[in-house]
Amino acid sequence: MMLSSKGFILVTTLILMLILSCMTLPMLVQTQLSQKLAGSATLASQLKQQTHSKHVQQIRQLKQGSAEAGIFVLIPCPAVYAAWSDISLKCEWHQVQTTERSVHHQHSVTSFLVRQSLPEGGRDGIL
Amino acid sequence: MEFYRFGLCLLLCSHPLLAELYWSHIPEVGSVQLNELSSEQHDLLAEHLKLSAEETTEWLTELPELLDALSCSTLDVQAQALPASVDASYKLVGYAGVLKLYADDKSKKTIWWLPWDLLAVLAQLKDQLTDLDQQIHQPLLLTEQQLGIKGQLIIVSGSSNKSPLYFALELSSLEQPELLWSASSATTGFDDLAGAMAQPLMLLHATNKPALPAVSLLLPNTAATEKTLVYKVDLNTGAIQARLSTDQNISELSGAMTLYDHNRDSNAESLIFSTKAGQIWLAHMENNQFYDVKAIADLSGLKFSDIQFIRTLYAAVPVGGSGSDFHSRRSQWLVLLGALQQQNSVFVVLKQQDGQLSGSTDLVDRTLPKAPELAVLTPQHWQHIQQKNGWYSQLAGRLTHMPVVAAGVVYLTLLKQSADHLCSLEQSSSALMALHLHHASAVYRDPILPLDQAVGALKVKANTQGGFALIEQNRQQVLIENMLEISPDCTHCSKTIQQGSFPRWQLMGTYQNEEGAYE
Numbered sequence: 244m245m246l247s248s249k250g251f252i253l254v255t256t257l258i259l260m261l262i263l264s265c266m267t268l269p270m271l272v273q274t275q276l277s278q279k280l281a282g283s284a285t286l287a288s289q290l291k292q293q294t295h296s297k298h299v300q301q302i303r304q305l306k307q308g309s310a311e312a313g314i315f316v317l318i319p320c321p322a323v324y325a326a327w328s329d330i331s332l333k334c335e336w337h338q339v340q341t342t343e344r345s346v347h348h349q350h351s352v353t354s355f356l357v358r359q360s361l362p363e364g365g366r367d368g369i370l
Numbered sequence: 371m372e373f374y375r376f377g378l379c380l381l382l383c384s385h386p387l388l389a390e391l392y393w394s395h396i397p398e399v400g401s402v403q404l405n406e407l408s409s410e411q412h413d414l415l416a417e418h419l420k421l422s423a424e425e426t427t428e429w430l431t432e433l434p435e436l437l438d439a440l441s442c443s444t445l446d447v448q449a450q451a452l453p454a455s456v457d458a459s460y461k462l463v464g465y466a467g468v469l470k471l472y473a474d475d476k477s478k479k480t481i482w483w484l485p486w487d488l489l490a491v492l493a494q495l496k497d498q499l500t501d502l503d504q505q506i507h508q509p510l511l512l513t514e515q516q517l518g519i520k521g522q523l524i525i526v527s528g529s530s531n532k533s534p535l536y537f538a539l540e541l542s543s544l545e546q547p548e549l550l551w552s553a554s555s556a557t558t559g560f561d562d563l564a565g566a567m568a569q570p571l572m573l574l575h576a577t578n579k580p581a582l583p584a585v586s587l588l589l590p591n592t593a594a595t596e597k598t599l600v601y602k603v604d605l606n607t608g609a610i611q612a613r614l615s616t617d618q619n620i621s622e623l624s625g626a627m628t629l630y631d632h633n634r635d636s637n638a639e640s641l642i643f644s645t646k647a648g649q650i651w652l653a654h655m656e657n658n659q660f661y662d663v664k665a666i667a668d669l670s671g672l673k674f675s676d677i678q679f680i681r682t683l684y685a686a687v688p689v690g691g692s693g694s695d696f697h698s699r700r701s702q703w704l705v706l707l708g709a710l711q712q713q714n715s716v717f718v719v720l721k722q723q724d725g726q727l728s729g730s731t732d733l734v735d736r737t738l739p740k741a742p743e744l745a746v747l748t749p750q751h752w753q754h755i756q757q758k759n760g761w762y763s764q765l766a767g768r769l770t771h772m773p774v775v776a777a778g779v780v781y782l783t784l785l786k787q788s789a790d791h792l793c794s795l796e797q798s799s800s801a802l803m804a805l806h807l808h809h810a811s812a813v814y815r816d817p818i819l820p821l822d823q824a825v826g827a828l829k830v831k832a833n834t835q836g837g838f839a840l841i842e843q844n845r846q847q848v849l850i851e852n853m854l855e856i857s858p859d860c861t862h863c864s865k866t867i868q869q870g871s872f873p874r875w876q877l878m879g880t881y882q883n884e885e886g887a888y889e
Binding site: 306317318319320321322323324325331347350351352353354355356357358359360361 | 685686776879886
């Protein structure tokens, strides 16, 4: 009788321990996961912010003339309210791309800008 | 004694011929100087003029007077400067086919180019030059930048006496003009060429070799009833590449036309042309094909006698709503048109809309009143202009040059000829006019600035005060000290253009891209 009751307690304890560990382990995993999840969002937004601030800086440098854009081609000028005859106003198309990477992630921002300059002299108007 | 008198007479008679150079092209012989003809060439000339040998000599001695009589100083205003690769001090003017190259510096010889077919009818050209109903188109100059060949200059022009003629002249140096080709109704393929000479148009093709662009010319046919409206020819040979003809009823084409880049890819794919009465047509072009000819506007209600020019301009046009709001403007093509109404002219700004035929009633009359202070733009007027298809303004006098549009202001140079002395610049008055592109009101205090003398082509130049000045190209005379720029903040808003505001940057768009994942 004694032996069988001792065995019962052991089995019960073992079952209880199993149940407890079954409950704790997922909780631990869940906490870790949610921490990772929370962290990734922060990292992603950090990366995004980093890219953006670098991009803004690049555009500023381009506008100041201290940097050059990757691609530039001459294009017909976009429509403006205070329009110019074709030859007076010259337009260039610039593409600025900023890419930032972390281990397994990359974020890039691309902007298209048009630079309008006014070389002196108008068209030689003939009729 | 007799011998000396004869020698003196010879010297005096031949003197005017020595001061100027007279070039022509004898078919199958080549370019010749009329004052240095060999006896054979002299005979050919006599045969061509249907005169005896003595009469031809007499004709040659009278040639300077004949050309002096042909000279028209009101047309000289339209003269174009030659590029520096030839001689920048020389200017070129066309008198209905006869070309005059002259310099203000009197020590430089005046050079005349007289088309062979015109020699017999030189005296009749004056009538054409003084015909106020018609526009005398000036030659097309193709410089080394456009041709891609260093030091080359090609002049394309035409004449219009009975049987019109187009010709291209190569002028690498002033000493030796060479005729590249000429085309008249006697030339194969040009059988239905008639009417008056018109403005030739240059057409560039994208080729596999970008260093040497293929250049073609578009030559309008202005005959009263023609089958071919426009010939497309090769620049170097004059060989026909394509013809624009249509079964639609288009009669009496004006000599003005323009290329139109509808999709803004820097390659023109359409051609806009007009009849003398003001019907504006658009034709599509692809390689050597013209197709889909359709009318885009009919301004015949304005009673034009000829069209001076047509050009296109891409602008952000106000369409209503609050002024500075981006959505209250629409990017679209404008057609700028200068037309003659006998001694006066009309300037038209037309909004080019696909699939819509604008009539003269769709335009708002924005002619400036006699007293400029009466020119008030009411909000109702402004709304009316935004809703309609454009505006027109009647001008006193003829336009001498293509209007310059700078920062939303249209600058027009006007010349009012005296009715009795059409070719006298001294007796004519000229003025510069500045109008708001979107509603034709005055931008400066006075919309019309009277000028002491007629001006040549206009140019924008940086001034010392950090702004821009409008100058006259030939004499570098300052016409407007500080140029203004229109602003969309309000209907009449304008400000001085600042050099510091250039270059301007416009952000067209930003997009983001994200790849990968975190672990």
